Amino acid sequence: xxxxxxxxxxxxxxxxxxxxxxxxxxxxxxxxxxxxxxxxxxxxxxxxxxxxxxxxxxxxxxxxxxxxxxxxxxxxxxxxxxxxxxxxxxxxxxxxxxxxxxxxxxxxxxxxxxxxxxxxxxxxxxxxxxxxxxxxxxxxxxxxxxxxxxxxxxxxxxxxxxxxxxxxxxxxxxxxxxxxxxxx
Ligand SMILES: [Zn+2]
Numbered sequence: 001x002x003x004x005x006x007x008x009x010x011x012x013x014x015x016x017x018x019x020x021x022x023x024x025x026x027x028x029x030x031x032x033x034x035x036x037x038x039x040x041x042x043x044x045x046x047x048x049x050x051x052x053x054x055x056x057x058x059x060x061x062x063x064x065x066x067x068x069x070x071x072x073x074x075x076x077x078x079x080x081x082x083x084x085x086x087x088x089x090x091x092x093x094x095x096x097x098x099x100x101x102x103x104x105x106x107x108x109x110x111x112x113x114x115x116x117x118x119x120x121x122x123x124x125x126x127x128x129x130x131x132x133x134x135x136x137x138x139x140x141x142x143x144x145x146x147x148x149x150x151x152x153x154x155x156x157x158x159x160x161x162x163x164x165x166x167x168x169x170x171x172x173x174x175x176x177x178x179x180x181x182x183x184x
Contacts, residue, residue, distance in 0.1 A: 028106040031081025035101045041147030055150035071112045071119040078119025081105045089165040100134040102163040129158040
């Protein structure tokens with residue numbers, strides 16, 4: 001029967017259209033993200049290659065572009081994670097041909113829901129999975145796992161197939177090889 005659905009928008013407040021701050025408190029949310037490995041075999045950002053996640057220390061977001069407290073609603077700053085593993089897997093092809101670590105990360109403080117990602121004020125890895133068929137040199141997986149144990153969270157292994165949609169070990173090796181043979 002004729003109960004109106006949808007209808008005119010309710011709650012036309014001043015915040016309408018602003019991005020939702022999902023949390024502003026201490027208990028964490030969890031999301032998924034990729035890392036790659038720094039020369040010291042610690043987690044580094046996929047997009048900012050020089051940026052290492054320090055083991056044993058809470059990471060606090062900074063806004064390098066504007067310099068305001070991070071994360072701000074209308075900016076790109078904050079520590080990123082995707083609450084949906086399947087959604088994250090669809091973006092895996094942006095990864096550089098290098099060792100990949102998939103993990104769950106705890107996010108807290110101010111967290112902006114900036115679909116498809118969360119952008120958080122504080123973050124720390126909650127568990128880590130080394131993608132064993134992303135290894136591109138002869139360093140044994142055990143050595144890399146030992147390096148990751150510095151974060152003192154559960155560390156395991158996974159496969160490319162599980163971690164990244166549409167990426168095969170052969171593709172990754174080919175990319176790594178062509179990177180090494182070009183411009184050297
Ligand atoms: Zn910012």
